[in-house]
Amino acid sequence: GAVVSQHPSRVICKSGTSVKIECRSLDFQATTMFWYRQFPKKSLMLMATSNEGSKATYEQGVEKDKFLINHASLTLSTLTVTSAHPEDSSFYICSARDPDRYTFGSGTRLTVV
Amino acid sequence: EDQVTQSPEALRLQEGESSSLNCSYTVSGLRGLFWYRQDPGKGPEFLFTLYSAGEEKEKERLKATLTKKESFLHITAPKPEDSATYLCAPLSSNTGKLIFGQGTTLQVKP
Numbered sequence: 001g002a003v004v005s006q007h008p009s010r011v012i013c014k015s016g017t018s019v020k021i022e023c024r025s026l027d028f029q030a031t032t033m034f035w036y037r038q039f040p041k042k043s044l045m046l047m048a049t050s051n052e053g054s055k056a057t058y059e060q061g062v063e064k065d066k067f068l069i070n071h072a073s074l075t076l077s078t079l080t081v082t083s084a085h086p087e088d089s090s091f092y093i094c095s096a097r098d099p100d101r102y103t104f105g106s107g108t109r110l111t112v113v
Numbered sequence: 114e115d116q117v118t119q120s121p122e123a124l125r126l127q128e129g130e131s132s133s134l135n136c137s138y139t140v141s142g143l144r145g146l147f148w149y150r151q152d153p154g155k156g157p158e159f160l161f162t163l164y165s166a167g168e169e170k171e172k173e174r175l176k177a178t179l180t181k182k183e184s185f186l187h188i189t190a191p192k193p194e195d196s197a198t199y200l201c202a203p204l205s206s207n208t209g210k211l212i213f214g215q216g217t218t219l220q221v222k223p
Contacts, residue, residue: 006156034210043200043213044157093156095211102147102204102211104156 002028002098006105013084013112021079021108023094029074030096035067038091038107050077084112115140115205119214126191126221134186134217136201144206146184148177151198151216160186160199191221 003026013019023033031052036044050056050071058064066088068080077096081088093107116139126132138146145164149157161170163179170177174195176187184201198218202211 004156032209043215046210049210091154095156100145101159101162102202103159104149107154107156109154 002096002101002103004030004094004096004103004105006094006108008108009106010109011111013110015085015112016083018080018082019084019110021081021092021094021110023077023079023096023105025075025096025098025103028096028098030077030098031074032097033071033077034095034097034102035069035077035079036093036095038093044093047079081110084110086112088112115203115208115212117201117203117212117214119199119201119217121217122215123218124220126188126219128192128221128223129190131187131189131191133188134199134219136184136186136214137182138184138201138203138212138214139182140203140205140212142206144204146179147202147204147211148184148186149200149202151200157200188219191219193221193223195219196221 005024007022033050035047047062048056048058050069052071056069071077089112094105118137120135145162148160151157161177166181174189178185198216200216202213
């Protein structure tokens with residue numbers, strides 16, 4: 001079955017620094033990947049859709065300059081949280097489409113101190 | 114506007130006590146409805162995709178059904194390991210995006 005690997009699973013960073021999260025499709029090629037954010041006891045909130053070789057499409061209210069998304073290959077998408085602040089602390093999850101099954105990574109717990 | 118509502122928000126069952134989770138949706142151009150299981154601190158794990166009204170799918174103690182406005186996840190004789198949050202997500206053909214409900218958190222006590 002389709003497998004999506006997400007790294008790191010946990011990261012703690014200092015306020016003002018940047019953090020990169022990787023999302024890889026291990027056994028299939030994903031032209032489209034999605035990035036979600038999840039608050040405690042809340043559902044998944046779509047942040048952006050990334051398409052291989054083109055610019056990501058961000059949902060309304062998501063800061064493009066803060067959450068940089070790169071989808072340079074058919075198996076890798078990255079999310080960089082720039083100049084992180086404590087309010088960016090959250091659970092970030094990626095998903096890849098294959099082609100009608102949406103497979104999720106295991107998530108990244110980001111804590112900004 | 115596309116909307117998804119799951120009920121109940123939380124459900125406590127005794128081991129072996131069967132029940133159903135509800136997912137009501139309003140989506141323009143439904144392309145499919147997905148069910149996921151999510152354990153604390155993990156990403157959602159795929160369970161089922163349903164594509165048309167009347168369709169049913171089963172996996173172990175779980176059975177998912179679909180109508181034009183609702184989907185149900187039936188849990189038969191649950192075990193403690195079935196404890197998790199269950200998410201439903203219709204896929205809009207208009208946007209190509211999954212629309213997630215708030216989830217039902219199931220706790221099965223031995």
